[in-house]
Amino acid sequence: MRDFIKEKIGKRRIVILGFGMEGQSSLRYFDKIKLENPLLIADGNEKIQEHVEIQKLGIPVLCGTDYLDHLRADDFIIKSPGVPLRKYRPDLKSFSQTSLFLEYYQDQIIGITGTKGKSTTSTMMHRILEAQNQKSYLVGNIGQPAFDLIPQICEQTWIVYELSAHQLQCVRQGPQMAILLNLMPEHLDYFGSIEAYYQAKLNIFKNQNKGSFSFIHQKTQNKIDKAIACKLRTELREDAILLDGKILISQTDLKYLLGHHHLENIQALMELILFKKLDIAKALESIKNFRPLPHRQELLGEQNGLRFINDSISTIPQSAIQAIKAIEKVDYLILGGLDRGVNYGELVDYLKDRSFEKIFFLGKAGQRVLEELQEQSNKLNFDFSWHSKLQDIRNELLQISKGNVLLSPAAASYDAFINFEARGDYFRDIFSEISENN
Known part of the structure; x- marks a missing residue:
């Protein structure tokens, strides 16, 4: 990953745009790999100048109301999710932890997005893998910045990546295994229109390789023009998921999850499990005993x-x-x-x-x-x-x-x-x- 990053940056000035959790993670990574490029932090919040890591490393900071005006077209900008760069500086190109991570580790990533249910579904997939003695990390919108895990990743590592629309907005490459759970109007104050928000979500399928896995429910597929989803092997009914005409898992099997929408999300995981030839019986056991995450029913x-x-x-x-x-x-x-x-x-x-x-x-x-x-x-x-x-x-x-x-x-x-x-x-x-x- 280090050589990949170095090649992307070249000799340009590095600008970490937004110094929240992900921006701080980017600073830690760039400091660790000892790049010789000039480095700059840019954030509208003037208080970030007092941050202990910035003080320790002596990194120059751009802040205040006009901080975006000082960015240059030849900068290597690594942007945090939610920073509205396109709105105020559409002339500038940017990268993100998500875009770089997807491009480098695409074959190892299970990307999961959707307006609702992505945290629960991503966590469930991660626990399914762990229960089958697979090395798996859960990253992304769930709260773990991707760059923090780079030292632990090897070729056998699964990366379950929960992806928000903000993270997907500027990606150039989708993961090899991509799941879109649902699409409903959300974050319109940021994206400005339903179409822009939906397009950001659909970027999870962008430039996928041949043989990739793509999942969309039919009712979600009907909201978009382009046919994307793989052919499904399972059948979703009101109270159960069927495989070859036989019940695979029913609503009553779920000990702690309430509502049909959980079956919809579980169908996506079952399709992926079949695609990757994982142990179905062990996966079902993990699903049946899964407890909801905090703040989610x-x-x-x-x-x-x-x-x-x-x-x-x-x-x-x-x-x-x-x-x-x-x-x-x-x-x-x-x-x-x-x-x-x-x-x-x-x-x-x-x-x-x-x-x-x-x-x-x-x-x-x-x-x-x-x-x-x-x-x-x-x-x-x-x-x-x-x-x-x-x-x-x-x-x-x-x-x-x-x-x-x-x-x-x-x-x-x-x-x-x-x-x-x-x-x-x-x-x-x-x-x-x-x-x-x-």
């Missing part, structure tokens, strides 16, 4: 008939609908947050005729959903209230004694929390307080 616990389900990862209407369907009966629903202009029509249509004890609408997104519901229906089948943020309903949630309480906001968290994890952790604290007092 996570049952926090049960206390005298009261259950709190944390689905804080839900940032779009479709994921909230999935969560409500997956749970046998939702009594209390917490919905809303930052309004990013998402179309809530599908969610409104789903909620208007359903019964709940109460829905707590939060933030501007919750306000808009409530207003659209009231426009469509003179009488709703549930009590409701609107609040600015989740913190405002803490005391009322503490008084609930029985039923299923679901946090599935269908909106971003940034109006009240730093991220969806912090929102889910706050919800968890409420249930912990209830448990401690009973």
Whole structure:
């Protein structure tokens, strides 16, 4: 990888654009391989100048509101996901950890993307491989920067790469094994249009080699023009996945995962397992015993008939609908947050005729959903209230004694929390307080 990187960079100045988790990882790698090229950090946040690694290595920093103006066309720019370079400097070309990693390790990478479900599915695939004594690493959007693992990778290593649209936006090469789980409108505040967001996701199939594995569900394939998916060997039904007409795995086999959408994602993995001739029986055992990740339809616990389900990862209407369907009966629903202009029509249509004890609408997104519901229906089948943020309903949630309480906001968290994890952790604290007092 070192020689590959050196050849890509040549004699150019290296610019690490964005100094979050991935930018810091890039700095560590470039420092380790001892390149002689001049190195520069560029980030809009002026506080990064105080970062201990920058201070230690004495790296010059570009920051402030006009920091992008100082980048040059001959720079080797390695960009962190989410930095909107194309918007402000479309004249500049950039690389990323993802683009370089995919190009070099493409034959060893299982790339998994989708609007929802990619973290759970990537983690499940990683655990399947580990259970079969395969050397596997889980990297990417899940939180592990790819460059951090370069020293541990050998030819026999599997790399399960969870890929976000931001990471895929500028890639030049897709992985040899690529899975697209689903496509729903998301991150429109960044991409500007559904078409641009979808195209970023579809880059996972870009320039794949002959004999590569490509998976898309038919309902997702119908949203795009070009036929990409490989021919499927399995059949997906409402409650089971079939192989050669026989049930391979059913919904009831899943001990901890709720909802049909998990079967959809499992079908993708089963197709890959068949493609790579892995042990099917061992894979099924891993899947059946898989527990959901935090903040993803996570049952926090049960206390005298009261259950709190944390689905804080839900940032779009479709994921909230999935969560409500997956749970046998939702009594209390917490919905809303930052309004990013998402179309809530599908969610409104789903909620208007359903019964709940109460829905707590939060933030501007919750306000808009409530207003659209009231426009469509003179009488709703549930009590409701609107609040600015989740913190405002803490005391009322503490008084609930029985039923299923679901946090599935269908909106971003940034109006009240730093991220969806912090929102889910706050919800968890409420249930912990209830448990401690009973």
